[in-house]
Amino acid sequence: MATVTEGHARSQGKGAAGANKALASALKESGCSYASLALRVNDLGHRQGIDSNYDKTSVTRWLQGQQPRGETPGLIATVLSERLGRAVSPADLGFQRDQQRPVEGRALVYDEDVAEALHTLAELGSTDISRRSLLGPAPFVAGALANPQREWLLWLLENQNSDRPMRVSDGGPVEQVHAMIALFDQMDNHYGGAGVRTSIVHYLATEVVPMLQRRSTPPPEQRLLYAAAARLAAMAGWSSYDAAEYGLAQRYMTQALRLCAESRDRVLGGQILAGLSHLATNLGRPDEGVSLARAGIATAKGAGSPLGLMRLHAMSARGHAAQGNAARASEALRQAERQLDASRGADQESPWVRFLDDHYLQAEAALCFRDLGLAAQAERTASDSVKANADRRRRQAISRSVLATAHLQQNRLDEAIGTATEALDTLATVHSERSVQALRDFRRRLDSRRHEPLVHEFVRRSQAVLGAVA
Known part of the structure; x- marks a missing residue:
């Protein structure tokens, strides 16, 4: 275990700017006491193999301008993000930018600099595979969901006339990546994401990210490659979820959304937000789930994908049902059905949503009816889903449980x-x-x-x- 002691911290000295007003303001707003901040920082550090012994005196020193050593600024930011209900970075708290702070913290942030986002994604994948420094489970941080959502919506406002996605040309790296995505999808459908997770992460971090970092790729192909990489990062998120790695799922999906902006693919962006919505609702934050679904609907509206919108309305319904709001859940399910009826078939849709169909909506509706206590409707819908999904074992297992x-x-x-x-x-x-x-x-x-x-x-x-x- 690495050890952080008061002596180590003191060796950093006081910051040149004197008192840390940004940290003081965040502490006051959060209502977090000095002692509870220190205790929580120690707790998070222990999960990552850092043996720290901070106390309220340490917090006083930070407020006086002392720069905490090593990974501590990221831990402080994580604690205050939880308390504030929104993501804050070490820089937001008056600490110097440190590229060496843990990748687990950086991966929660939608970075404006895409080069930094690629670096973060590659490092996250490498750390994930080797587990050399990710000694404990990365926590799911509900407060960090606001940052990617806000940054994405700002991007959407600035790019309302985004181009429609281009066709994948025959041959070349983009087609190869799509072939790998299809293979991973097939394995995922049959055996679940946990079994294929490591392969997805390894391919993304060691093959696809380096492709994007090359400057010689023509811009049209680069856009398509960013879309494929965003899809793979989202798959890494889903497969992490299937492996019960909830914090990693959140981080991969956040980085997927950032890469998606480079592709300007609004259908895919909506699907990544649907994934984050699903994650939030299932981990006990249906309020965030509804908010993320709404952001996805705003993204996909007008993008020519009724199936994509169907899924987003279904995610909205799931969030409302988990909160016990039957009226809003029912309305969201009606909207989902309207979008399903409006679709002209999978062949006319984006490749990212062709797996969606009426059976998908059945399965999600059954979960809504279960959460609302509508047993007869849940039985009918779940029974239909079980019969329809004989070749999709995961969906069938879920529907059997609902039944x-x-x-x-x-x-x-x-x-x-x-x-x-x-x-x-x-x-x-x-x-x-x-x-x-x-x-x-x-x-x-x-x-x-x-x-x-x-x-x-x-x-x-x-x-x-x-x-x-x-």
Whole structure:
């Protein structure tokens, strides 16, 4: 473990500018005490292998202008981002810009300089694969979702007349990257993202990012390459989610959105925002999920992709349903259905949304009905989804879990356990945290009936896949 002591910090001396007014202002606004800031910084540092012993005296020194050493400015920024509910960087807090601060912190930020964004993405991938410095799980930081959303919407305002995406030409690096995306997609659909995650990250960091860093690529091809790289970064995010690496999922999707701006592909931008929305809602921040879905709708509107808009309205519905707002969830689902009806078929859509269909909307609607307690509707919709998705194991596993919950909500325990057991069997071949989350949701609903033999046996058997009961 690296060690940060008060002596190390003092060796930096006071900043030339004197008192750190930016840090003082952020602390006051956040309501965070000196002691709680120091304690939280120590806690985050320990997760990353840094043995620090900061206290309220350390915070006083920082306020007096002392520049914390090493990775500490990034940790302070993470803590205050959480407290403020928005992303702040070390520079925002009056600390000197330090390119050596942890990549986990830099990857949460939508960097205006695309060269820096590429450097961050390559470093994130390299660190992720080697795990030399990412010793603990990177945390999901809900407060950091505001920065990429705001920066993207500002870009959108400034580029309202963005060009339509160009066709991928035959041959060349762009076609090769698209072929790899198709291969990763196929593996992901059959086995879940966790099983293919390392391959996606390695290919992105060691092959695709270096392509973008070359200056000899013609601008039209460069745009297409940025779009493909953004899609791969989003895939790295989804596969990280499937591996229960929630913080990494957030970071890859944030960087995907930044690369997407270089491609000027609004359909893809909307889909990346849909991914961030899904992540936020499923990790307990449906308010952020709705906000990100709205940003995606504003992005994709007028971009010629009804299927893309269908997914975004479905994500909005998911967020509203998780908050118990039945009226808004129902309206969002109606909007999603309208967009589905407006589509002229997958062949007329962007390649980024051709996987979307009525079965996708069924599966998402079933989750909405589950969260709203509409058991009969959830049962009907989830049952249709199970039948329609025999070749998509992850989606089928999720829909089976929703169907089991619908049975349970109607007090049909035998059917609920039978269906949940089928979902559990599916998870033996699908490495997907999204599927696991859906079945854990069902298992939590069994708490009041654990004394019944059928429930006791299911809980015992499920522990190998779902983990111990909390």
